[in-house]
Amino acid sequence: MKEQFRKMTYPYVLWISIMVLLPMLLIVLYAFTTYGNETLTLRFTLQNFRAFLTDTTFLQVLWRSLVIAAVTTILCIVLGYPMAYLIAQLGDTGNIIVILLITMPTWINMLVHTYAWMGMLQDGGLINQILSFVGIGPLKLIHTTTAVIIGMVYNFIPFMILQIHSSLASMDRDILNAAADLGANELQRFLRIILPLSVPGVLSGVMLVFLPAVSSFFIPRFLGGGQYVLIGNIIETQFLTAGDWNIGSAISLIMVVLIMVSIQMTKRINQNERSQG
Amino acid sequence: MNKELIHLKHVSKSFDGQLVLDDLDLVIHENEFVTLLGPSGCGKTTTLRIIGGFETPDEGQVIFDGIDITGLSPNKRNINTVFQKYALFSHMSIAENIAFGLRISKKPQSYIDDKIKYALKLVGLSGYEDRRPDSLSGGQQQRIAIARAIVNEPRVLLLDEPLGALDLKLRQDMQYELIRLKNELGITFIYVTHDQEEALTMSDTVVVMNQGYIQQIGSPEDIYNEPENAFVADFIGDSNIVDGIMVRDKLVRIFDVDFPCVDTGFGENKPVDVVIRPEDVILTSPSASPLTGEVTHLIFKGVHYEMEVTAKGFDWLVHSTRMYPVGTSVGISVDPDNIQIMNKPESVDEEAVPVDLWTEQEGEENA
Numbered sequence: 001m002k003e004q005f006r007k008m009t010y011p012y013v014l015w016i017s018i019m020v021l022l023p024m025l026l027i028v029l030y031a032f033t034t035y036g037n038e039t040l041t042l043r044f045t046l047q048n049f050r051a052f053l054t055d056t057t058f059l060q061v062l063w064r065s066l067v068i069a070a071v072t073t074i075l076c077i078v079l080g081y082p083m084a085y086l087i088a089q090l091g092d093t094g095n096i097i098v099i100l101l102i103t104m105p106t107w108i109n110m111l112v113h114t115y116a117w118m119g120m121l122q123d124g125g126l127i128n129q130i131l132s133f134v135g136i137g138p139l140k141l142i143h144t145t146t147a148v149i150i151g152m153v154y155n156f157i158p159f160m161i162l163q164i165h166s167s168l169a170s171m172d173r174d175i176l177n178a179a180a181d182l183g184a185n186e187l188q189r190f191l192r193i194i195l196p197l198s199v200p201g202v203l204s205g206v207m208l209v210f211l212p213a214v215s216s217f218f219i220p221r222f223l224g225g226g227q228y229v230l231i232g233n234i235i236e237t238q239f240l241t242a243g244d245w246n247i248g249s250a251i252s253l254i255m256v257v258l259i260m261v262s263i264q265m266t267k268r269i270n271q272n273e274r275s276q277g
Numbered sequence: 278m279n280k281e282l283i284h285l286k287h288v289s290k291s292f293d294g295q296l297v298l299d300d301l302d303l304v305i306h307e308n309e310f311v312t313l314l315g316p317s318g319c320g321k322t323t324t325l326r327i328i329g330g331f332e333t334p335d336e337g338q339v340i341f342d343g344i345d346i347t348g349l350s351p352n353k354r355n356i357n358t359v360f361q362k363y364a365l366f367s368h369m370s371i372a373e374n375i376a377f378g379l380r381i382s383k384k385p386q387s388y389i390d391d392k393i394k395y396a397l398k399l400v401g402l403s404g405y406e407d408r409r410p411d412s413l414s415g416g417q418q419q420r421i422a423i424a425r426a427i428v429n430e431p432r433v434l435l436l437d438e439p440l441g442a443l444d445l446k447l448r449q450d451m452q453y454e455l456i457r458l459k460n461e462l463g464i465t466f467i468y469v470t471h472d473q474e475e476a477l478t479m480s481d482t483v484v485v486m487n488q489g490y491i492q493q494i495g496s497p498e499d500i501y502n503e504p505e506n507a508f509v510a511d512f513i514g515d516s517n518i519v520d521g522i523m524v525r526d527k528l529v530r531i532f533d534v535d536f537p538c539v540d541t542g543f544g545e546n547k548p549v550d551v552v553i554r555p556e557d558v559i560l561t562s563p564s565a566s567p568l569t570g571e572v573t574h575l576i577f578k579g580v581h582y583e584m585e586v587t588a589k590g591f592d593w594l595v596h597s598t599r600m601y602p603v604g605t606s607v608g609i610s611v612d613p614d615n616i617q618i619m620n621k622p623e624s625v626d627e628e629a630v631p632v633d634l635w636t637e638q639e640g641e642e643n644a
Contacts, residue, residue, distance in 0.1 A: 177331050178364040178422075180351040182378035182429065192377075196368045 030249035048250035058234065058251075065231040068145065069214035072152040076160040076209045077202060079153070084164035084201075085194075099165070102158050110155050114222045117154065121147050121223065143225030151223040152213050160205035167201025168194065203266050211259055231255065279307040282465055283328060283433065288337035290323055297323045298334070299489040305433075305467060310459055312468045312476040315486035316512070321469045322437060324486070328467060329358045329435050342432075352381075357426035358435040362442065363418045365410040371397075371421055372406035378429040396424035399458065416447045423458070433465045440475065452478050473513045477501060485509050506619055510552040517558065517593050521551035521618070529618060532589040534568040538616035550619040555594040557615035560586070560601055566608030572601045 034043045052058050087098050105113065120126040121141040128138040141147050171194070179189045217232030224230070231251065238248030283305040290298040298320045305311050313321035326332040327339060330351035339347045346354060357378070366374050372393050379389045397403045400420035410418055419439055426434055436455075440448045456479055459466050470476055476483050477497040485492040485500060485508075493505045504510035507518050522530040526541040531551055543549055563569045570588025577583075582600045586593040588609055601607055 172362065172364060174360045174362060174364040175366065177329075177351065178358070178360055178425075179366075179377070180331075181329060181356075181358045182425070183352045183381040184377075185352055188381060193366060197366075 027249045027252055030245050031253045033246060035244065035246050048246045049254070051247060052251055052254065061229055061234055062231050062254075065214050068148060068152070068220075068230065069210050072149055072156060072213045073160075073206055073210045075149065075153045076157045076205070080157050080160040080205065081164055081198075081202070084161045084168055087161070087165050088168040095169075099162070102161055106158050111218060113155055114151055114219055117147070117151050118142065118222050121150070142223065145224070147223040148220050148230075151219040152216060155219065156209040156213055159208035160202075163205035163208060164198060164201045167198045171197055200270055203270050207263060207266055210262065214259070215255060279309065281305075282307045282309075282342055283467075284338075284340040285324070285327070286338045286340060288324075288327060288334045288339070290320075290327065290332060290334050297489050298327075301337070301489070301491060303484065303491065303494075305465060307432075308463055308465055310456075310466045310468065310479055310481045311484060312470060312480040312482070313484050313486060314470060314473060314476040314512075315492075316471055318488075319486040320489040321471075321486050325358075325435050325437055325467060325469045328433070329356055330354050355431055356433045356435060357429050357431040358437065359419070359422045359426050359439045361438045363410075363415075363422045365418055365421060365425070367410050369410075370406065371402075371408050371410065371413075374410065374421060375425045375428055377425065382429070392428045396428045399427070399461070400424045400454075415442050416451065419443065419451070420454075427458075427462060427464075431464065433467060434462075436466060436468045438470055439468075440470075440472075448475070455479060477513070485512065487512070503617060504552060504619065506622070507550050507552070510550075510617070510619070515555050515594055515596075517553045517555065517591075519551050519553070519591060521549050523547045523549045523618060527613075529616060532568060532591065536611060536616060537613045538618060539613050540616070540618040543618060543620070548621055550621055552617040552619060553611055553615060555583070555596040556581070557611055558586075558593055558595045558597075559610045559612070560584075560595060560597060560599070561608040561610055563606045563608045566610045568609045569606060570609060572603050572605045572607060575600065575603050 029042075031048055032044050032046070034045045034047065083102075087095060087102075090098060122128070123138060123140070123142065125142070127141060132138050141150075175193060175197070176189055179193045184192065215232045215235075217230065217236045220230040221233055235248050235251050235255070238244050238251065242248075281304055283303075285301055285303040288298055288301045288303075289296070297318075301320070301324065303324070313324055315321045323332060327334050330346070330349060330353075334347065337347075338345050341354070341356075351358075366377065369377070375393045375396055376389050379392060384392075393406060394403070397405060400423055402417060402420055402424070405413070405417070405421075410421065413421065419442075422439070423434075439455075440451050443451060452475060455466070455468075468476075468479065477500070480497055482494065483497055483500045484494050487508050493500060493509045495503075500509060500513055504513060504516075510516045510518055519531055523540075523543040523545070524530050524535060525545050526543075527538055529536050529538050529540075529549065529551055568588055570586040570593065572584050573587050573592070574585035575582060577600075578596075581596045581598050584595045584597065584601060586595055586607060586609065593609060
C-alpha cells in the first residue's frame, strides 16, 4: 500500500526535477562560471559575485529594492490590518462578499493592473484630475518612487489582508469572551489578546508581500520609468538585454540567499512570539 | 435556603427565528451548586451565557443581588466563567493567564503574586507558573481555567460543560475536586452539563431543561426518585415508562395487571404514565406474579446484570444482582414504593386515548 503511494509520486518528482531543480542547478552553474565557456571546459570563478559586490551602483540598487519592499510591507500592514479586523467583525455573508471583492483583483494578471495604474497616475491621468479638482494637484506621480510604492501596495495588499484575516477569523470567540469575562474592555481585549495572537498572520503576510516586492521588476519598470531601476530590473536586463547570464545568475543567487535568510528570521520571530509572549 | 442571588425573570431568547428560551423563570441562591441539565439544544448554555453577559435576552430581566444587570457587559459583572474548551490565552504563561483579571483591575504586584500561588495550590498545580498552556494536559488546562476565574473572587462561577472534553476517570476525579472547591470558596456555582451522573453527583439543585423550558427543579434525590414527567424520568437514568390506568387511589393497572402503589389523587380509571426504575423491577418465578415474561437479553455490567424481559409486548429493562439466563420465564413484580405515577402530557394529540375516557375524567382533572 505504502509502496504504491510512493510510486504515485514519481511523476511529480520527475516534473519537479525538470522544471525546478534543473533550472536552479543551471543558475548555480552559471553563477560560478565564466562567460562563453563550453560544456566540457567549465572555468569556475567568483568574478561574477565580485563584480556585483564591488559595484556601488549595484549595491545602491539592492539597497533601494530592500527599502522600497520594506516600505511597501509596512504600508500593507498599516492599511491591511484595520481592513482585516473590520472584515472579521462582519457577519458570515458580509465576510464572504468582502473577501471576494479583495480577492478578485488577484485573479487578473498583475501586469494588467500595472498598466491601469500607468494610465491613472499619468500627468493628465485620473488621479491628477481628481487632485486638481480638489486643489492639491496636479502632481508629478508617474515615474516616481511614490508611483512604484502605490503600484506595489495595490498589487500585494490582498495577500496581507487575507493572511491577517485568517488569523483573526480562526481565533476562538470564547478566548475573547474569557478576556471580557475577566474584566477587559474592548481596547484591552484588542491590545492584550487579539493583537498578539494575530502576529503569526502578520508575519506570513510579510513573507507574501516583502519577497515578491523585493524582486518585482515590471512594477518599477512601468510606474518608475526607465531610469528607475530595482534589483529585479537588473536581473532582467542581464538575462534579456545584456545577455550576461553569469552575472544575472550570480545576482539571482544572492537574492535567493537574502530571501532564505529573511524567511528564517521571520520564523525565528514567530517562534519567540509563541514561546515568550 | 440561602438568600436569593440571581433571578432570571421571564427570559426569552431566539436565534434566527428559532426560540431557544421561552419565558424562563429561575431563582438561584447564594452558595448554591446549581446544575442546568438537559440534552443539547435545550437552552442550558444560552441560559448560562445570558447570566455571564455574553448573550442579551430578547425579553425579560436578569436580576443579580437585587440589581437589574440585563444590559451590563460581561467585564462589569462580578461573575466569572470557565469555558468548555478552557479558552486559555496561548500566548501567555500560566502565571500571566491567572493574573489577567487582576492586572486589568490594577491590583498591586505582590497581591497578584500571592493570588497566583494560592490559586495554583487550590487546583493542585503549584510550580506551573512558567509553563505554557499548550504544554498542559486537558485536565490541567481546565484547572488553570478555574484558577484564572476564581482569583477574581467572583460571587458566582459559571461552568460550561467544563469536564466534557476529559476522559471518564479524570472526569470523576474532577467532580470531587469541584465539590471541594465550591465548599472551600463558599460561592455560587452554576454548572451546565448534559451528563446526568455529573449533575446528580455534584449539585445541590438540578434544573432539568428541554426545548427551552424548565422541566423540573429539585434536589438530585427528588429529580431521580420523583420525576415530574416522562421526559425527566427518561433523561435521568434508565427507566421503564409504561402506559397505565390509575384504577383508584393506590392501585394502578399495567398491562391488565393490578399493582398496588402509594400514589393518590389521580382520580379513578385515569390514564397515566408509570415510571419504574430498572433496579426496582423484581424478577420472580412465573407463578409468583400475574405479569410474566421471558428474558431476551443479558449483559454483565460489573455491579449488576442488565436484562431485558419481554412481557406483553413491552421490553422491561431490569437491573439485578441475580442472573436469569436468556429464555428463562420470569414473573415481574414491583414494590409499591417504587412505582412512580405521572400525569399524561396535557395535549390530547400526544397520546391516543379513547374519547369516553377523556370526557369521563375531565371533571376530576379540573377538581
